[in-house]
Amino acid sequence: MVAFTRNLDEEITRRGWELILNGTAVKSKNWQLDLGLNWSTFASYYTKLDPVYSAKKPWVKVGERADHFISRDFQRVPAGKGDQSGSLILNNSGRPIVHGYDVLFGYYDPKFIWGANANLRYKNVSFFLSFDGVNGGLANTRTESYMWQAGVHPNSLSPERALDVATPGSNNYLGQGVKVVSGAATYDANGNILTDTRVFAPNDIKTTYKQYMVDLHNSSAWGGNGSKADTYSRTFFKLREISLSYNVPAKLLHKVAKAASISLIGQNVLLKAKQFKYSDPDGGNEDFADPSTRYLGFKINFTF
Amino acid sequence: MKKIHYILLATISFTIASSCKKFDQLNTNPDVPTSVSPDLLATTVLKSTYRFWNPNPTDWGTAQLWSKHCTNLQNNPNPYQYFSSYYPYGGFGGAQNITILNRMVDFAEGNPAKPSYEGLRLFLKAWYGFSATLDMGDVPYSEAGKAEEGITQPIYDKQADVFVGVLNDLKAAEEKFAVGVNFTGDIMLGGNAAKWRRLCNAMQLRVLQTISKKITPAQKARFAEIVAAGNLMTGNTDNFQLAYLDNTNATYPFYNGEGMRVNLAMSKLMVDALKNVNDRRLFYFGEPAAYKISGGLLENDFAAYEGAPSELSPNLLDLNRAAGKYSLVNKRYASSASRIGDPYIYFTYAEQCFIIAEAIEEGWVAGNAQTYYENGVKAMLDYYRTLPTVIQTNLHGMAITQTYIDNYFTGEAAYKTSGTKTERLQQVWMQRYFIDFFQGGVNISFRNFQRTGYPVFPLDPATSLNSGAPTQVPKRNMYPTDELTKNPVNYQKAVDEQFGGADDVNKTPWWLQ
Known part of the structure; x- marks a missing residue:
């Protein structure tokens, strides 16, 4: 077979700052408090483009971020149409329409990530806490997308759904948006509007609740970014670890072991996320990630 | 100590210099063949061309929907049923095979069946061009598959010219098969050159009829000529x-x-x-x-x-x-x-x-x-x-x-x-x-x-998912999006000349005008 390989002259630079503070706040014979704090921010930027082979997209420019989150939005009324601007455009059966072109939703990388830990010791007993978190950045939630599509999302219980089920074949859900009364629009290769003669009116066509939700939360487990409705902020913080340890004094060991300790350890004890609820955003992109798993344990450690 | 350094340096330079010379040889994997018999390449390309794109019941079932032979009864079927595609883009994947077909003909040197392999190459090139132009409109044809000659950004031929090119290549293919040497590696017609010859003629009839709205008197005469010649x-x-x-x-x-x-x-x-x-x-x-x-x-x-x-x-x-x-x-x-x-x-x-x-x-x-x-x-x-x-x-x-x-x-x-x-x-x-x-x-x-x-x-406008024009069936697929990066000038020219700058599924290509 014949394959051609070419190195691009494209250059992406990752820039960022990291701040680390570590210190001992209190130290005496019986007491010791160690504190640690770190904070960092970073992002990738295009610093050079290949004149021929770099992607020709509006978001690929020198100085722009390279971690773009691209997907298909729904068709919406363009700016300059008064109150209607930004509304969803619904089709002849009252269903949202996915736009045929990729648009920039935002960026994958967070604004910053942070971590903090503290270790307090009194005599032989230590208490350790570690928090960390992410602020900003986008991620899809495949799990919730599929929960909506399968009708098992807790929020999917609605009066319209009950009506649809009560009378099979009836349509009871009125989507919020507009319909096209007349006219058409044409687009260039990047999806920018070239001509637009459309006239809109508020939507008055009902569809089934299921159909509308399936359209709104459509995504494919086979890849690609999903719907805007399932694009969440990655912001969260976690109590990553909490532990209580007791160092057994050497005189109690009777030379059986050099050292010994007993600890109670909890990992992933607490998770607060801005938008993620049914899965753990910790992995960055959520493609059927499990819900956050909490570990609680007990550890006995001997050193011989 | 210094002397040792010089020796080391000299050795290193020598190693670099000598390895540079043998770079190509070093990068040739001795465990992988660098030459094959043409029949293996023929099978490979025929399989990649004619095998169903993703052979499983779901996708095969979906393939029946667009042409209205079947109806999917699931309450959330593939939007294909309602004239919308998850991926409304055509592709130029066939042109990539042309490079492989060139190798096939190269490796057939000295083989008595070489004319048949040449015929196969012409036929398949025509097949790819015919499919691509019906799918999208103007497409690269005269410069397609010429990456090895340095043409990585082929021009888009006008659709009328693509059809002419396709017909010429089918005619040339027919002449190659007419020599009549059977070949191996053919999973479609068992390598029977006579059958391929008849197919090349029938294929020309299909192409000519496809452009019935635009056909010239000379092309009609060509149609009659093929029927009269009788190699069908x-x-x-x-x-x-x-x-x-x-x-x-x-x-x-x-x-x-x-x-x-x-x-x-x-x-x-x-x-x-x-x-x-x-x-x-x-x-x-x-x-x-x-x-x-x-x-x-x-x-x-x-x-x-x-x-x-x-x-x-x-x-x-x-x-x-x-x-x-x-x-x-x-x-x-x-x-x-x-x-x-x-x-x-x-x-x-x-x-x-x-x-x-x-x-x-x-x-x-x-x-x-x-x-x-x-x-x-x-x-x-x-x-x-x-x-x-x-x-x-x-x-x-x-x-x-x-x-x-x-x-x-x-x-x-x-x-x-x-x-x-x-x-x-x-x-x-x-x-x-x-x-x-x-x-x-x-x-x-x-x-x-x-x-x-x-x-x-x-078609019911109330259920049509062709959102740009719910009262009609889409007329074409859009060009693959990577053309915007790989071949932007020619792509833009084709879109401007045919469709006023809008690469849209509801625009009418030449053969339907």
Whole structure:
């Protein structure tokens, strides 16, 4: 077979700052408090483009971020149409329409990530806490997308759904948006509007609740970014670890072991996320990630 | 110490210098062949061209929706059913094969079958160009597949020129096969050069008829010339088709597809048209509707069959499915007993007959249209009568027999010699439409619909998902998005010249204007 390989002259630079503070706040014979704090921010930027082979997209420019989150939005009324601007455009059966072109939703990388830990010791007993978190950045939630599509999302219980089920074949859900009364629009290769003669009116066509939700939360487990409705902020913080340890004094060991300790350890004890609820955003992109798993344990450690 | 450093430095420089010279040799993996026999490349390319893109029951079922042969009854079916595609883009993948085909011909040097391999290369290049231009409009053809010559950004030829190029290459291919040396590695026609020669001629007829709206007098004369020369397909043994094997890599795509079959009905268009001519293929293609059987009708009764309207909303189709109102596709397709299903048909002798029948009606060539119509229908009926993959117990007691074929042409099936030309053409077109039932979305049915408007594909603006123009069927696919990066100048020029700058599925390409 014949394959051609070419190195691009494209250059992406990752820039960022990291701040680390570590210190001992209190130290005496019986007491010791160690504190640690770190904070960092970073992002990738295009610093050079290949004149021929770099992607020709509006978001690929020198100085722009390279971690773009691209997907298909729904068709919406363009700016300059008064109150209607930004509304969803619904089709002849009252269903949202996915736009045929990729648009920039935002960026994958967070604004910053942070971590903090503290270790307090009194005599032989230590208490350790570690928090960390992410602020900003986008991620899809495949799990919730599929929960909506399968009708098992807790929020999917609605009066319209009950009506649809009560009378099979009836349509009871009125989507919020507009319909096209007349006219058409044409687009260039990047999806920018070239001509637009459309006239809109508020939507008055009902569809089934299921159909509308399936359209709104459509995504494919086979890849690609999903719907805007399932694009969440990655912001969260976690109590990553909490532990209580007791160092057994050497005189109690009777030379059986050099050292010994007993600890109670909890990992992933607490998770607060801005938008993620049914899965753990910790992995960055959520493609059927499990819900956050909490570990609680007990550890006995001997050193011989 | 210093001396040692110099020696080390010298050794290193020497190593670098000498390894640079042998860079190519060092990067040649001795365990991988650098040359192969042409038959292996022929098989590879034929397989990649004619194998169904993703052989599984779901995708095979979906392929039946666009051309309205079948209707999906799931309450959230593929939007394809309503003229919307998840991915409304064409592709230039075929052109990549041209490079491999060049190697095939290179490695055939000294092989007596070299002319046949050259013919195959020409035929496939024409096949790719024909498919791509129908799919998108202007496409690279004269400069396609020339990356090795340094053309990585080929110009887009005007669609009219692409058709001319395709026809010329098919003619050249025919001349290569006419030398008549059989070749190996052919999974389609068993390497029979004579069959390939006939196919190259029939293919030219298909291409010429496809551009019937734009055809020039010289091209019509060419059509007549090919028919008169007579090197055309002679029967079902010449059919261009991909047969399946009892092999997990060459299995019928709908093998074990019962899970998909229970949601896949024959379309109302298809069932009504078959009933209209008392065509027993209905019993080969479908199952009776459950509610008709429970209502007392027998499975060998045409009245027990009911197609699903493909334009109905998914919600209602699903409800009617649950009520057993539709004829699902025949159980034999989804069999798990054998991996060998019906062959994937690309070009049949019957289609060739219908192409010529239409041309006679249009006055392109002299002849008896009725004979060609009847020969085409008989060939297709005989195809099913003798098809070894048909399971006799799944034919609802209505197997096609020779007597049935002999008496087929009565009533609506009789050629309407005293009717209008349009009526006769519609008879021909409908029979041509039947050929593609439960095939891999061959697209010929769709292209014929685009060209002739018949059979009319049902469309309800209320359920159409062609959001740009809900009252019409999309006319083309968009160009692959990476063209914007890989070949931006030529891409933009093609879009500007054809469609006023908007690469849109509802714009009309040249051949349909």
